[in-house]
Every structure is written in C-alpha cells, then in structure tokens.
Amino acid sequence: MMADKSNESDSTSMDTELGRLVVDQQLATQEEVDECLSLQTHLTERDTPKTLAEVLIEQGMVTERQITRVKTNIEETHKGQQIPGYRIEAKLGRGAMATVFKARQLSLDRAVAIKVLPRRWSENAEYVERFYKEGKAAAKLNHTNIVQAFDVGEAGGYHYFVMEYVEGHTLHDELAAGKVFSEDEALEIIRQIARALEHAHNQGLIHRDVKPKNIMITESRQAKLADMGLARAASDAETAQAEAGRAFGTPYYISPEQIRGEVSIDFRADIYSLGATFYHMVTGRVPFEAPTPAAVMHKHLTEPLLPPDHVNTDLSLGVGEVVEVMMAKDRKRRYASTSDLLLDLEAISAGETPLQARRQIDAEVLSGLANQAEPALPLDTEMLPQATGGDLLKVWVILLAGALAACIVLIFVLLLSKGS
Ligand SMILES: Nc1ncnc2c1ncn2[C@@H]1O[C@H](COP(=O)(O)OP(=O)(O)OP(=O)(O)O)[C@@H](O)[C@H]1O
Numbered sequence: 434m435m436a437d438k439s440n441e442s443d444s445t446s447m448d449t450e451l452g453r454l455v456v457d458q459q460l461a462t463q464e465e466v467d468e469c470l471s472l473q474t475h476l477t478e479r480d481t482p483k484t485l486a487e488v489l490i491e492q493g494m495v496t497e498r499q500i501t502r503v504k505t506n507i508e509e510t511h512k513g514q515q516i517p518g519y520r521i522e523a524k525l526g527r528g529a530m531a532t533v534f535k536a537r538q539l540s541l542d543r544a545v546a547i548k549v550l551p552r553r554w555s556e557n558a559e560y561v562e563r564f565y566k567e568g569k570a571a572a573k574l575n576h577t578n579i580v581q582a583f584d585v586g587e588a589g590g591y592h593y594f595v596m597e598y599v600e601g602h603t604l605h606d607e608l609a610a611g612k613v614f615s616e617d618e619a620l621e622i623i624r625q626i627a628r629a630l631e632h633a634h635n636q637g638l639i640h641r642d643v644k645p646k647n648i649m650i651t652e653s654r655q656a657k658l659a660d661m662g663l664a665r666a667a668s669d670a671e672t673a674q675a676e677a678g679r680a681f682g683t684p685y686y687i688s689p690e691q692i693r694g695e696v697s698i699d700f701r702a703d704i705y706s707l708g709a710t711f712y713h714m715v716t717g718r719v720p721f722e723a724p725t726p727a728a729v730m731h732k733h734l735t736e737p738l739l740p741p742d743h744v745n746t747d748l749s750l751g752v753g754e755v756v757e758v759m760m761a762k763d764r765k766r767r768y769a770s771t772s773d774l775l776l777d778l779e780a781i782s783a784g785e786t787p788l789q790a791r792r793q794i795d796a797e798v799l800s801g802l803a804n805q806a807e808p809a810l811p812l813d814t815e816m817l818p819q820a821t822g823g824d825l826l827k828v829w830v831i832l833l834a835g836a837l838a839a840c841i842v843l844i845f846v847l848l849l850s851k852g853s
C-alpha cells in the first residue's frame with residue numbers, strides 16, 4: 434500500500450515538473466497543459482489512467498521526441514540533486530558534453546555552479562586520473578578573470594566539477610545576437626582573458642578550449658574564463674567534431690596543432706584560439722567559415738587568414754597585426770609568450786604600435802623575400818616541418834652575395850680612379 438502511494442506521488446511530481454518544462458520551453462501553452470491535466474483527471478476517474486506525457490502526445494500538443502528530450506532534462510536534474518553537500522537550484526545550461534547547474538554549497542551557504550560530466554567518461558581510468566589532476570591544479574589558480582575551480586568529486590557514478598557561480602552571460606550570447614564589437618570594447622574583454630591566460634600559463638596550465646562560450650561576462654563587463662582545468666575525455670579535434678552542426682561550435686577557434694592531434698600542445702594554442710575569438714568580435718565573422726566542421730578545420734590548416742582590418746576597414750592596422758601574429762598557422766610565428774601578447778594588447782589600447790607583432794611580421798617578410806625563388810608550395814604546407822634554419826641560410830647567402838658584388842664594384846672604381 435505504502436509503495437503504491439509513493440509511486441503515485443512520484444508520477445504526480447514527474448507530471449508537475451514535465452508540465453512546467455513543456456510550458457517553459459514553449460512546446461505548449463499553460464492553457465493546453467491545463468486542458469490535458471483535466472482530461473487526465475477524467476481518465477483516472479474512469480479507471481483508465483494515463484501519464485501527462487501520454488495525454489499531451491495523444492492530443493497532438495507535443496511530439497514524442499520533444500517529450501523524450503524534456504524527460505532527459507528532468508532525469509539529469511535529478512542526478513545532479515544527488516551530490517552530497519550541495520542543493521541543486523536550477524539548470525544553467527548544457528554544452529556539447531555536460532550539464533551545468535546552479536547550486537548552493539550548504540557548508541558555506543554560497544552559490545556555486547556544478548558541471549556534471551557524462552557517466553561514460555567515468556569508465557576511462559586514464560581520463561578520471563587527468564580530471565582530478567587538472568582540477569587540483571586549477572583550484573590552485575586565483576585570478577579575478579578565471580572562473581574559480583572549487584572542487585571535483587564523484588557521486589552515484591557521475592563525476593562533477595564545482596566552480597564559482599558567475600552571474601552573467603557568455604560572450605557567445607552577445608556574438609550570436611549579432612553584436613560586432615568596437616576595437617576598444619573588444620580589447621577590454623581580450624585583455625582580461627589574456628591576463629587570465631598569462632596567470633594560468635605561468636603556472637604551467639593550458640586551457641585548450643578558449644572560445645566565446647567559455648568567456649563569461651558579468652553585469653559590470655568583467656570577463657571570466659570558464660572551464661579552466663576541466664580535462665576533456667577525447668582529443669581536441671574529436672571534441673570539436675562532437676560539436677558538429679552547432680552554431681559557433683568549437684572548430685571555429687581551434688588551433689592547427691590541436692587539429693593535427695599533436696601531443697605537445699602549449700600556451701600558443703590558447704593564443705591562437707584567443708586570436709580567433711578577437712577576430713570574431715571585431716569583424717562579426719568567424720575567421721574560417723565552411724559547411725562542415727571538417728572543412729572549417731581544413732581551412733585552419735591551409736587557408737591564409739583574411740586580415741581582420743580588411744574585413745572591417747574601421748579597424749586599426751595594429752589590431753590587424755596583433756590578430757595576424759596570434760593566429761599564425763605555425764606556432765613558432767606566434768607570440769613567444771602570453772606576456773609579450775599582453776604588451777602588444779596594452780600598446781594598441783593606447784594607440785601605439787604593437788612592437789612584438791611588428792618584429793615578428795618583419796622577420797616573416799625577410800624570410801618571405803628569401804623564399805621568392807622557391808617553387809609553389811603544396812597545399813598542406815602546415816603539415817610539413819617548418820624550415821626556419823634553411824630560410825635563415827638563404828638570407829645570409831643573399832646578403833653575402835650583395836656584399837661581394839659591392840666590394841667588386843668598389844675595387845673596380847678604385848682601380849679606374851688610380852688609372853686616370
Ligand atoms: N561558472 C558558471 N557560472 C554560471 N553559468 C555557467 C558557469 N559555467 C557554465 N555556465 C553556463 O552553462 C552553459 C553550459 O556550459 P558548458 O561549459 O557545459 O558548455 P559550453 O561551454 O557552452 O560548451 P562546450 O560543451 O562546448 O564547452 C554555459 O553556456 C553558461 O551559460
């Protein structure tokens with residue numbers, strides 16, 4: 434009897450939650466849900482009980498698929514509620530891999546955000562080890578522009594990542610609404626994230642997934658880098674593929690070396706991704722656009738970047754130069770450190786020349802001159818090792834040949850003047 438009662442109340446609370454979500458997600462109106470609820474009561478009275486989901490589908494208010502999605506949502510919320518020490522208050526969002534909840538940490542009575550990872554990730558022992566290691570390293574970071582990592586743990590077979598709750602929205606939300614940032618406005622955000630990265634990079638931590646969705650913006654326009662220290666289960670390129678079909682998905686910001694699946698990913702991958710984010714903010718376009726994620730990634734590897742100041746002619750040459758160096762396909766041609774990048778970001782914010790980028794571009798021009806006699810390169814040159822040593826040798830040969838020619842001319846002139 435007791436069991437029956439609890440089953441009954443379980444299904445009633447499921448119906449209440451389902452009805453609320455159906456209205457929240459605008460799948461049906463409150464009136465339509467109420468109509469189905471009274472029909473449901475009528476059916477129960479006639480001893481042919483049905484769930485609200487069944488009635489909604491039968492009445493053509495929602496499709497079976499929509500109901501499955503709503504039910505998955507409810508189940509996920511419930512699984513989050515089983516984390517000891519926290520009370521789940523709301524669902525904040527869902528990315529390609531995980532669900533994020535707003536919760537209250539009961540011991541400290543503070544709001545936190547909890548990311549609950551998919552159960553299947555827990556089956557990979559190597560991943561779980563990395564998850565704890567990186568979580569621990571991230572918890573040691575302390576920076577106003579980094580979403581603070583608080584805790585990592587496991588409950589009921591789910592691993593979770595507890596972090597600072599940020600009241601605000603993501604940079605992605607602003608871009609998706611069609612906002613094109615002025616140079617100054619973009620620099621305000623990019624400089625804050627570059628400072629966050631400098632702090633992390635100095636402690637040896639690489640983010641690997643810098644993108645507008647991982648940049649949160651508060652009411653007072655403070656920018657905070659999210660997911661710092663959150664280990665990913667798959668390779669970067671696989672994670673990017675998992676976002677297939679999603680607008681503004683990962684492949685728009687991923688670095689060429691991550692696409693190639695290189696193992697020694699370093700801070701320069703984050704600089705590339707921040708450059709791609711900067712590009713998007715000031716031009717209103719992602720740097721490389723194509724119909725499929727694979728095609729976008731191919732362009733990151735092979736297609737020359739259309740400089741942002743050519744897309745938006747209001748931009749200064751300085752911004753163009755900085756983005757060009759941040760997004761160099763060969764990481765050796767990017768900034769040598771995040772601190773160097775910050776020097777340039779400060780310089781262009783003050784209307785000065787970005788000296789670090791200028792130096793890099795000058796070196797490039799020089800090596801380009803030396804390369805002029807070379808035959809056309811194959812399409813995927815980035816796949817090949819860069820021959821910088823060879824480039825330098827060519828510059829030296831040209832310079833020595835020039836000097837030799839000048840000497841010969843000088844001797845000739847001297848001999849002539851002596852003769853006359
Ligand atoms: N610390 C936080 N405070 C408040 N909201 C957050 C926080 N972290 C994430 N969110 C919200 O949760 C949403 C989902 O985050 P999540 O990291 O799972 O996915 P994503 O970054 O959008 O995409 P991806 O899965 O590709 O990383 C975010 O878009 C954001 O709105």
Ligand SMILES: [Mg+2]
Pocket residue numbers: 528646647659660
């Ligand atoms: Mg995220």
